[in-house]
Every structure is written in structure tokens, then in C-alpha cells.
Amino acid sequence: MKKHNFSAGPAILPQEVIEGAAKAVLELDDIGLSLIEISHRSNEFKTIMEEACYLSLKLLGLEGKGYKALFLQGGASLQFIMTAYNLLENKAGYINSGTWSTKAIKEAKMLGEVIEVASSKDANFNYIPKGFEVPKDLDYLHLTTNNTIFGTQYKILPDTEVPLVADMSSDIFSRPFNYSKFDMFYAGAQKNMGPSGVTLVVIKESSFNKVSRVIPSMLNYEIQSNAESMFNTPPVFPVYTVLLNLRWITNNGGLDGVGAKNQKKASLIYDEIDRNPLFEGFARSVDRSNMNATFNLKNDKQAEVFDSLWNNANISGLKGHRSVGGYRASIYNALPIESVKVLVDCMQELERIA
């Protein structure tokens, strides 16, 4: 029996995407070969890569607006250093809103001057920093649109003329958003996009050639762009599975469609967290993430009973990250609202029997 998968990532994918990916591993489109044993230079794979890039920009509303979509390896963690390699000439600003922002700052500092423009570390990152001044002399301002671990998410972007760069690993393709406000953003695939092992980078072509340093070829956005994401062998299976998922999003109303469903799921779980006297939310209400709902039991002694309730309800992946404790319900695109209802039932059942 299929579990209710609340995993923070790698995360649940639509069942038709999983079935399509498995079928292609056996044989791709009746060509007599498995997806994973064809050349990446074959027409079959070139078509896959082109459609994945095209659908990415189209869904994000960035088609024909001077952006390139790249599918690279290494996850957001490699982007932390690639961002700085390609864009940090004099000084970069970072907003520190959690564990991954902190890591991005650490890596960028290896290559140049980095200032922390704002931080929510003072409250264990339970809010998104606001009301700060952004210096005008920055090469770019980096932020993390959704903080998977702490369950916070940007609703409004900082007001600045400085180029914006973002890690969108855990909320890309989950909502309509001002994507065109960014000069560059990136996202590991393993939340709303596909399996782990591939990273989407969306970058304005005007962002190439911004620095004087020599950039290793694999870390150079312009080289990767000129090679159409095939400077070397790309991760064929992850890219194909992402493509299936981008088609699924397109067929489910695009970002408006999935965004509306995600809003409903988020309301359902947050309403229960606020209503149920046994629970409390971790993140400040105004900054709550529509992707990762973090919450705690007010009384830790009820954890054993609650854990057995949701385990018996066939829920998996609900344990909170060690930095926060408690629980985290990751409610990415592919999670059905029925799974959220099962979780809410468990929370209400705890209230009844406690």
C-alpha cells in the first residue's frame, strides 16, 4: 500500500511520473533501448533536454525574456560556489534565513567579500527578515525563497535595484511568483521537480561575463549555456523524469493550478495547527511556508502516542529536522490533499484521546 509521503526531499512525485520513468528505464518510446543506455548525443535525448528547458521557462513565464534554463549536476550546494564564481566581483549581499543560506554564505566567502544584509538567526530562523536596507553597491543580493528546515517562505521580495539571486530548491514550480525579478535562480530537483541528481539553473544571458576571474569550465554558466547543458554527459534519468513532471504540472493548470492546490493543502494543515490546543506552529504566521509546515506538540509527553497514530495511518517522513524538532509536513506539488486530511485526522484523534 502506497504511503502518505511527507518527506522533505527527495520527495513525493506524481504516480504517473513515477510510472512513466519506470517504463522508460525498461524501454524508451519503443526504440529498442532503455532510457539509461542511450547516448546523450542521440536525437532522442536532445529532444528530451530541449523540451525540459523549454517547459521550465514557459511554466515560469520567462520564455523569450532573455533567460536560459540549464540542467546541471551537484545540487544547490554546488550552486553556492558557482554563484560566487560567476557573479561575485566586488561585494555580494546575502540574507540569512536558515541553514542553507548560512551554507551559501560560507561558500561565497571563499571567493570574495560577502556581507550579511539581514538575518533571522536571533529567533532560530522562525521568520523571514524584513525592513532592512539593501546597500546599492552589491554585485547581487542572494536569498532563499523557501526554508525547508524552518518552514518559512518569502511572500514579498526585498525592494532593491540590485540583481536578485535565489536558491528556490524547495518551492520552485509550486506557485505563481515574480520569477522575472531575478537575474538568476537555482533549485535542486528533489522537491517539486523530480528525483535527486539534477539542478535547474535559470539565468539571464546578460549575467554572463560579470567577473574577471578564470572560472573552471564545469562551474562556468556561460560554457554550460553555450553547450545547452551538455558540456559533459548530463544526468539522463533525472532530466527525463523532471520533463515528465514538468508535463504533469503543465497538464494540471501550470503554476496557477498547482499553486491553488498547494494553498488549500497549506490552509488545511495550518488551520488545524492553530485550532488544535495540543499543537503550536514553529514559523511566524505571516512567513509560513506553503511547502513545509513545521509544528510541535506543546507537551512532549504526547509524542509517543501521536507518532504511533500517524505511523499506523501509513504516514511517512513527518519527523522534524533536528534543528527544529517536532514535526514537519512537507506538502509539495505531488502530495494529494487526501494525505493532508489523513494527517489532520491523526491530530484530531490525538486531541480526542489525550
Next chain:
Amino acid sequence: MKKHNFSAGPAILPQEVIEGAAKAVLELDDIGLSLIEISHRSNEFKTIMEEACYLSLKLLGLEGKGYKALFLQGGASLQFIMTAYNLLENKAGYINSGTWSTKAIKEAKMLGEVIEVASSKDANFNYIPKGFEVPKDLDYLHLTTNNTIFGTQYKILPDTEVPLVADMSSDIFSRPFNYSKFDMFYAGAQKNMGPSGVTLVVIKESSFNKVSRVIPSMLNYEIQSNAESMFNTPPVFPVYTVLLNLRWITNNGGLDGVGAKNQKKASLIYDEIDRNPLFEGFARSVDRSNMNATFNLKNDKQAEVFDSLWNNANISGLKGHRSVGGYRASIYNALPIESVKVLVDCMQELERIA
């Protein structure tokens, strides 16, 4: 109907590996979740990663000898710069035996002094350089054990006390070899190991901390090693498929077993190239690769007939790389000897009808 897949990479994999990978995408080991939607921190995946690392070292005869096996992203191309980042302090030597060696040299030069100790560029890389002196003051000597494009392969290693580093992307796990002579070697998975999207690095633990520069975390072997290849989210599907393939190699006699079969396949195709008056080999006989047999028609006008012969025989992936032209039969571990026989039949048929 399944094709005879002579692709240079991504390349043919054993049918049972393909079926096992497809099954796990649908559901992993009856756990109620797909392989591609489980957390990489789950016990299921930790066990997969541990077994893949263990089997790698065991098959290579390096278990308990001070080596670590790492599964990273970015392919051999990212290793070109990682090698230099981690090991190049004063001066490194490179043997230039082809396109990929040339690229490795180019990247390493960005970080320090690099000398080309020997090269076979004078003859379009149709041989492995020999009989040269290796300077004693090198941080390491880098070589490419098998040159996929040109069809050459090292049979004997250079005689030197300098630490050896190798790109083994296209012949790792294909034969018994002096793996313990190397301080470090790496290989993209997509030839003998698995699907694209993961790279094996095998490194002596004594090779950590060899340089004074600051190394970005994702490019730091010691950090990746301390994190057991999970500094960030690893490419779950490629790693799992590699594991299935390592089990297949183990169950097929290990490197002795697959090496003997590869030798038979290579003899079959090279014997025909040498016997058949219409063909000639590209690489010098003594340096011929047991993985990629490169050959040409003596008379280009016969290409059309030959191409239709092998196409009709359901062969794919036989076209030579543009740097060499002609044909390249990649005969990796998973290619059955029957496929080689079908190719030899086509060559003999051409001789009959020409």
C-alpha cells in the same frame, strides 16, 4: 526487439540491472515508496550507499587498504578541476593521450603549474605514450587509462614513484588491474558502472590535506569523505543502479570474470579487423582498448552499404567519434558476445558482397 547496443556511453547495462532499476522506481523492496521519493537519510538509502561503496572497494581489491570510495556528481569533467583543487600544490604532470586528457590538463592549469610529461598528439592519439622520464618532483602524475574516442588503453603503467592519479571512466571494473598503484582515480558511471549522473572517486585517505588553498566544500574530497558521500543530496537513482550493476559484476566472477569475457569479445572484433581486407584498425595494435575498438573502411565508398548492413542487423551506436571517423565498437561489460558476433557477421557479409 532489443538492439545490439555499441554506444560509447551512456552505454549498455545488463538486462537484469535495467529491470531491477525500473522495479525500484515503481517501488523499492516493498516499502510502499518509490526509490526516487525516499529521503537520502533513510535507512534504506544509507544501506544502498554503504553497499555500493563496499562493493566498489571489494571488487577493486582495495578493501582495508586505506582507500575511500565516494559517489559524487559532475562526471569526470568536474574531477578534472577537483583533482587539481585537492592535490596540486606545486607542480603536476599529465600524460596527454587524447581528448579527455587534454581537457583535464586545461582545467588543472587554472590552479597551478602543469607539465605535459608525454603526449601522443603527434599521431592523433592512436597510441599510448611510452619510454618517457617522469620528473621526481611532481605532486602527482595524471593519466587516462582508456581513451574512449581513440580506442587505446594502458596495459602497463609508467614506472615512477610519483603518486598516480587516473581517469578510468571507460574501463573501470572491466578488468583486473593494478588499482593499488594509484593514490586516486575516478570514473563517470555511464560506461561499465551504471547510468549517467554519478561519478566514483577512489582515494587514499593519506591524500587528504595535501594543499594549502581553501577548497570549496563540494569540491573537497575530505569533506565528501567525512560525510560518506552525503554532504548534500546524492543522485539516488544512479547510485542504486550502480549498486545493482556492482552486484551483477560480483555474481559474474568479479573483475576476473568480466575481464576474461571482455578479452574474448575484443579478440573477436580485432581478429576480424585484422583479417578482413576491407577494414583497418585505428589504434596501434599493442595499445588497443578492450573497451572501444576503433576501425575504418579502407575504401570510404563502401560506407553506405556497410552502414545499411549493420543497421539492418539491429546494431546501434557504431559510428566513430568525429575526431577519428569510421567506426567504434564499444564492447563494455554488459555487451553480450552474441552482439559482437552479429557485427563480425556484417563485416564478413560486406566482404562477400563488395
